[in-house]
Amino acid sequence: MHMKKIVIRINGKHVNYEHTNSTKLISLQQWQLCLKKGIIHTAKVEQGYYNKQRKFSLNFFFAIFFGTLSSNFCLAQSITSDRKNSQVDEKSICATLEPDEEWEIEFAEKIKQYKENLLNRKTAVTYTVPVIVHILHSGVPVGTGENISAKQVASQMLVLNNDFAGNLTGTPAVFNSVNAGNIGIEFCLALKDQKGNLLPEPGIDRIDWYSKGWDDPGSINNISSLQPYFNNVVKPATIWDPVKYINIWVVDLNGLNLTGFAFFPAGVSNNFGASASTIETVNNSGIVMNYKAFGTIEAATFPYYDLGHITSHEMGHFLGLRHMWGDSNCGTDYCNDTPPAKQANNGCNSHPYNIGVCSGNTTGEMFMNHMDYSYDKCKSLFTKEQAIRMQTVMATGTYRKFLGTHGLCTSNSVGIQTSCCENSSNTFHVYPIPASEFIEFNVNNISNASYSILNGLGQQVLVGKIADSKKIDISSLRQGIYFICITYEGSYNLAKFLVE
Ligand SMILES: [Zn+2]
Numbered sequence: 001m002h003m004k005k006i007v008i009r010i011n012g013k014h015v016n017y018e019h020t021n022s023t024k025l026i027s028l029q030q031w032q033l034c035l036k037k038g039i040i041h042t043a044k045v046e047q048g049y050y051n052k053q054r055k056f057s058l059n060f061f062f063a064i065f066f067g068t069l070s071s072n073f074c075l076a077q078s079i080t081s082d083r084k085n086s087q088v089d090e091k092s093i094c095a096t097l098e099p100d101e102e103w104e105i106e107f108a109e110k111i112k113q114y115k116e117n118l119l120n121r122k123t124a125v126t127y128t129v130p131v132i133v134h135i136l137h138s139g140v141p142v143g144t145g146e147n148i149s150a151k152q153v154a155s156q157m158l159v160l161n162n163d164f165a166g167n168l169t170g171t172p173a174v175f176n177s178v179n180a181g182n183i184g185i186e187f188c189l190a191l192k193d194q195k196g197n198l199l200p201e202p203g204i205d206r207i208d209w210y211s212k213g214w215d216d217p218g219s220i221n222n223i224s225s226l227q228p229y230f231n232n233v234v235k236p237a238t239i240w241d242p243v244k245y246i247n248i249w250v251v252d253l254n255g256l257n258l259t260g261f262a263f264f265p266a267g268v269s270n271n272f273g274a275s276a277s278t279i280e281t282v283n284n285s286g287i288v289m290n291y292k293a294f295g296t297i298e299a300a301t302f303p304y305y306d307l308g309h310i311t312s313h314e315m316g317h318f319l320g321l322r323h324m325w326g327d328s329n330c331g332t333d334y335c336n337d338t339p340p341a342k343q344a345n346n347g348c349n350s351h352p353y354n355i356g357v358c359s360g361n362t363t364g365e366m367f368m369n370h371m372d373y374s375y376d377k378c379k380s381l382f383t384k385e386q387a388i389r390m391q392t393v394m395a396t397g398t399y400r401k402f403l404g405t406h407g408l409c410t411s412n413s414v415g416i417q418t419s420c421c422e423n424s425s426n427t428f429h430v431y432p433i434p435a436s437e438f439i440e441f442n443v444n445n446i447s448n449a450s451y452s453i454l455n456g457l458g459q460q461v462l463v464g465k466i467a468d469s470k471k472i473d474i475s476s477l478r479q480g481i482y483f484i485c486i487t488y489e490g491s492y493n494l495a496k497f498l499v500e
Pocket of ligand 1: 094095096313314317323
């Protein structure tokens with residue numbers, strides 16, 4: 001017998017179940033017609049999903065009394081309550097695939113270089129990077145179900161920035177010395193779209209999957225279907241240039257009862273880690289989040305993960321962080337300041353927890369780290385080594401290193417110079433690292449070429465012509481990250497440098 005999936009929309013929500021009749025995608029209008037005809041007497045469902053055992057579950061309450069079938073799209077079915085899913089399965093939290101050893105070896109080399117530069121730094125670098133949130137919905141009104149409101153998006157941004165600013169309390173004192181505090185990465189809702197137009201809702205791109213004829217993401221109930229759906233259907237059609245924006249897709253993942261997943265960063269060279277399917281490409285770079293685990297208000301109702309910290313967890317992966325337990329028994333996350341952990345933690349443990357269970361663990365496990373699976377309310381820190389990994393990715397990652405340089409976090413159009421970032425065909429290196437009085441670089445035959453220097457917001461702060469010495473006086477610049485664009489013979493060359 002052929003079992004087929006049926007999607008029914010009730011008050012904007014989706015109910016998925018299998019039926020042996022012919023498959024039909026039923027629109028809200030059709031559903032209402034069924035109701036009107038009296039074929040369905042009452043339908044009242046808040047939200048539901050299949051779990052891995054193929055049992056249909058309802059999160060809150062249910063009451064369905066269907067009448068007799070008399071149309072091929074009006075179905076009669078009774079659904080019983082199943083609350084087993086209220087137990088959180090650790091495998092449901094995050095579906096990010098961790099990269100292989102080969103990737104780590106190359107990344108370790110970048111970290112080493114970063115640390116050597118860091119020794120000379122007096123202050124941490126702060127990035128301000130634009131985020132675009134693609135909200136995938138079924139045509140329901142804004143603020144309904146998965147078509148979450150701008151307020152809910154804003155609530156997530158607040159948490160993300162708080163987590164990356166190190167504003168959380170609750171870290172046991174034994175970990176104070178390794179607590180990173182401020183990571184130096186801030187997130188803003190992009191104010192402009194890819195054409196430079198101001199967005200009606202900052203940082204938000206609403207996409208009706210139903211009108212595009214795509215499958216219902218909420219109906220994905222097999223983990224092996226997850227990546228193909230996003231990599232082959234959703235992302236290539238909706239991604240914004242990952243060099244300029246961090247893409248976050250907010251969708252219904254309730255078929256898998258999953259909170260989210262991300263891709264690890266591609267490296268500085270194009271083939272860096274390219275053999276691994278775990279590494280992003282220009283067509284899939286970004287984070288996918290369940291709308292119920294995104295933000296802290298309204299539809300953010302994922303059990304135990306409704307305080308927005310899973311987005312920080314996925315952002316951690318996006319910036320090169322691994323799980324605390326290294327995805328194996330007492331495995332490594334390649335950070336020396338996170339104690340080894342036996343496995344993913346769930347719930348909220350009491351510190352100290354599992355001292356000595358893994359060899360070398362003398363403090364207990366750091367279950368309150370964002371890269372564990374503890375409940376949202378128990379999360380409190382990233383460590384210094386984790387911060388270094390993230391800063392290294394921001395400095396070297398193919399789709400990270402120019403984030404925040406395109407003026408997308410400011411509506412001020414005066415002085416913003418983005419043509420270099422958009423058109424640069426070459427990159428080069430600037431010395432010394434860090435710089436304070438002047439910079440030099442390794443490009444030949446560019447005497448008398450023009451240059452412009454941009455700050456971290458993409459605003460032009462210095463312009464001039466390059467002298468024969470190829471030295472540029474930058475003594476007027478304050479501490480921070482800058483970009484220099486050199487234009488000559490119609491080509492654009494872009495490089496980043498640090499002023500201490
Ligand atoms: Zn994860």
